Amino acid sequence: MVQKTSETKTKTISVIIVEDFKLTRVGLRCALNANDDINVVAEAEDAVEGLKLIEKHKPDVILMDLGLPGMNGIEAMIKCKEMMFDSKIIALTSHDRSEEVIAALSSGASAYCLKDIDPQKLADVVRDVSTGVCWIDPMVAQMTLNALPKVDNIGFLPNKSNAEGRVPLTEREFEVLKHLVSGKSNTEIAKELIVSVHTAKAHVCSILQKMCVNDRVQAAVKAVKEGMV
Amino acid sequence: MVQKTSETKTKTISVIIVEDFKLTRVGLRCALNANDDINVVAEAEDAVEGLKLIEKHKPDVILMDLGLPGMNGIEAMIKCKEMMFDSKIIALTSHDRSEEVIAALSSGASAYCLKDIDPQKLADVVRDVSTGVCWIDPMVAQMTLNALPKVDNIGFLPNKSNAEGRVPLTEREFEVLKHLVSGKSNTEIAKELIVSVHTAKAHVCSILQKMCVNDRVQAAVKAVKEGMV
DNA sequence: TAATCCATTACCCGATCGTCTAATTTATTG
DNA sequence: CAATAAATTAGACGATCGGGTAATGGATTA
Numbered sequence: 001m002v003q004k005t006s007e008t009k010t011k012t013i014s015v016i017i018v019e020d021f022k023l024t025r026v027g028l029r030c031a032l033n034a035n036d037d038i039n040v041v042a043e044a045e046d047a048v049e050g051l052k053l054i055e056k057h058k059p060d061v062i063l064m065d066l067g068l069p070g071m072n073g074i075e076a077m078i079k080c081k082e083m084m085f086d087s088k089i090i091a092l093t094s095h096d097r098s099e100e101v102i103a104a105l106s107s108g109a110s111a112y113c114l115k116d117i118d119p120q121k122l123a124d125v126v127r128d129v130s131t132g133v134c135w136i137d138p139m140v141a142q143m144t145l146n147a148l149p150k151v152d153n154i155g156f157l158p159n160k161s162n163a164e165g166r167v168p169l170t171e172r173e174f175e176v177l178k179h180l181v182s183g184k185s186n187t188e189i190a191k192e193l194i195v196s197v198h199t200a201k202a203h204v205c206s207i208l209q210k211m212c213v214n215d216r217v218q219a220a221v222k223a224v225k226e227g228m229v
Numbered sequence: 230m231v232q233k234t235s236e237t238k239t240k241t242i243s244v245i246i247v248e249d250f251k252l253t254r255v256g257l258r259c260a261l262n263a264n265d266d267i268n269v270v271a272e273a274e275d276a277v278e279g280l281k282l283i284e285k286h287k288p289d290v291i292l293m294d295l296g297l298p299g300m301n302g303i304e305a306m307i308k309c310k311e312m313m314f315d316s317k318i319i320a321l322t323s324h325d326r327s328e329e330v331i332a333a334l335s336s337g338a339s340a341y342c343l344k345d346i347d348p349q350k351l352a353d354v355v356r357d358v359s360t361g362v363c364w365i366d367p368m369v370a371q372m373t374l375n376a377l378p379k380v381d382n383i384g385f386l387p388n389k390s391n392a393e394g395r396v397p398l399t400e401r402e403f404e405v406l407k408h409l410v411s412g413k414s415n416t417e418i419a420k421e422l423i424v425s426v427h428t429a430k431a432h433v434c435s436i437l438q439k440m441c442v443n444d445r446v447q448a449a450v451k452a453v454k455e456g457m458v
Numbered sequence: 459t460a461a462t463c464c465a466t467t468a469c470c471c472g473a474t475c476g477t478c479t480a481a482t483t484t485a486t487t488g
Numbered sequence: 489c490a491a492t493a494a495a496t497t498a499g500a501c502g503a504t505c506g507g508g509t510a511a512t513g514g515a516t517t518a
Contacts, residue, residue: 131367132367148377149376185503199465199466201505201506205508215412217446218412220449221410227372427496467510469509474503475505476503477501480497481498482497485492488489
């Protein structure tokens with residue numbers, strides 16, 4: 001039994017595998033289940049089935065093959081992000097085409113692994129990703145970094161009033177924020193959370209103050225840009 | 230003595246630390262040298278000294294603080310990349326400003342760590358990065374991924390009912406959209422563009438329809454996510 | 459136990475929003 | 489020239505928003 005080195009949490013990480021090749025699927029499951037802190041809770045051989053299982057199990061991590069029949073992995077990830085779980089997605093493929101890598105990572109994947117990855121390394125990635133880390137395979141890391149907008153700005157003075165005075169949102173407020181970002185009105189948010197409109201408004205007000213913005217549009221934009229949701 | 234889990238190489242990873250705070254420097258060195266596969270070969274307290282040491286030792290991995298006195302970490306990394314060693318750089322900072330993260334990663338860093346990282350985790354990152362992995366701290370992972378060009382813009386998805394049925398915005402509408410994304414009210418937008426509120430409202434209405442959204446929040450989020458602004 | 463934070467609900471009020479209809483002017487294109 | 493699209497302005501409507509203030513119950517913490 002293999003143990004983690006750095007992580008100290010003991011919580012089991014639930015994983016769903018979406019992969020069309022049965023053999024690969026079995027391989028992935030075995031490799032991951034060999035770790036007692038990782039538990040493969042379901043498997044799917046296509047995106048549609050995968051999405052159902054994801055909605056049902058709300059796993060911590062999703063292993064998503066990109067070359068799926070029918071709906072491909074990219075589309076699946078986009079739909080996956082529309083459902084509002086915070087499952088982390090690992091894109092798994094044998095391709096190293098730049099467009100596919102960028103497409104995957106910009107569509108919801110937090111990690112990109114090539115299929116020749118060492119099984120034990122994959123387990124490490126699953127752990128990393130479950131904590132929110134972005135992990136990109138060496139073979140495609142450079143092309144990904146190259147795709148980032150270049151910054152000519154050599155104006156980096158430590159004027160960060162940002163991280164300092166930041167007041168953290170409560171869990172409930174985060175829920176509200178997610179709905180807010182999706183464009184819901186206070187009434188709709190209230191309906192979603194099964195509370196009164198007054199409550200929703202109160203949360204929104206609190207969010208605006210904590211995020212130091214004047215209205216919900218600024219809050220939504222800031223949330224998206226800073227990856228809060 | 231801590232051992233790696235996944236990696237099987239036995240080669241020692243040489244590391245150079247560039248960090249102005251002596252205390253942090255000592256902490257980093259101790260944390261890393263506690264691993265027998267990692268060897269801190271040199272330390273510098275500013276970028277100039279760091280570059281000299283890097284040229285001399287050609288380390289596998291460079292731990293680069295971004296907030297250095299004099300030449301900052303970003304500049305140092307750019308100069309570092311001009312020398313053509315394949316040293317991998319880990320940007321180390323306590324800031325989580327989006328611009329700084331993107332700047333670092335697009336200027337040569339393969340990894341971005343916040344300084345509150347678990348020391349043992351940092352050793353894992355050093356190992357990962359030495360193999361070419363791109364590793365990004367959970368706190369800033371999402372904002373980095375958001376900075377990648379969107380799928381729609383790279384035409385990965387062949388179907389795209391989106392790109393086809395999409396009605397293009399006029400120039401004026403784009404102007405309005407930018408202000409809208411920045412959280413301005415119709416009145417403020419009107420003032421900016423030196424038109425009446427009615428005009429601003431008309432444009433916004435038109436934008437909402439063309440973008441197939443119900444309100445300005447959805448428009449703003451969509452605009453940001455799709456990199457329209 | 460007292461204090462504090464959070465979630466919840468409620469009411470009020472002015473400001474803003476989104477949609478509608480309708481009109482004028484300018485520019486471009488057929 | 490005629491037609492079309494874009495930009496502009498206007499008034500009016502109901503819906504929604506954001507900011508106050510205030511109260512209650514539950515949970516956690518000092």
